[in-house]
Amino acid sequence: MTDKDPARGTPPASRWPHVRGTGPADDERPFAQDLHPLKDDAHLLFALRIHLPDVQISTGVDDDGVNVWLHDGVTSWATLTTLPDGEAVAYQGGPRRLADELEPAWDWWLTEGQPTLYDFGMTVEPERQYVWCRDAATGPQWPLQTHDRATV
Incomplete structure (x- = not known):
């Protein structure tokens, strides 16, 4: 899913520039998964939409790899960034830890054999x-x- 293709009933991401604010992240930590499937795997994205229906997922690519932006449209956000060494890091802000919510949903999908x-x-x-x-x-x-x- 991209900003050009919001899920049915989800307003375009451009309506949430206020979510992240201008301050630094409240939390920074390594993110264990390779971010590439979040860009291309419709099956994973659908499963995540079922588990986290209010979370908008957007992706982009730069020289280091895939970057992912998560937000709940209210006050919580997360940015998942691929570093030059191929590892990923999560930056989060707001009352919800969206990267922390994303991981068990993704793990469920993997454990279930990638439905x-x-x-x-x-x-x-x-x-x-x-x-x-x-x-x-x-x-x-x-x-x-x-x-x-x-x-x-």
């Missing part, structure tokens, strides 16, 4: 809606927020 877009489904019932992986009855489920049709 593809086609391994997920959605169930809509009168009282709830949810996305599931591999099996609607026994697989993991993530509830979806419902919206009043009058406000959509």
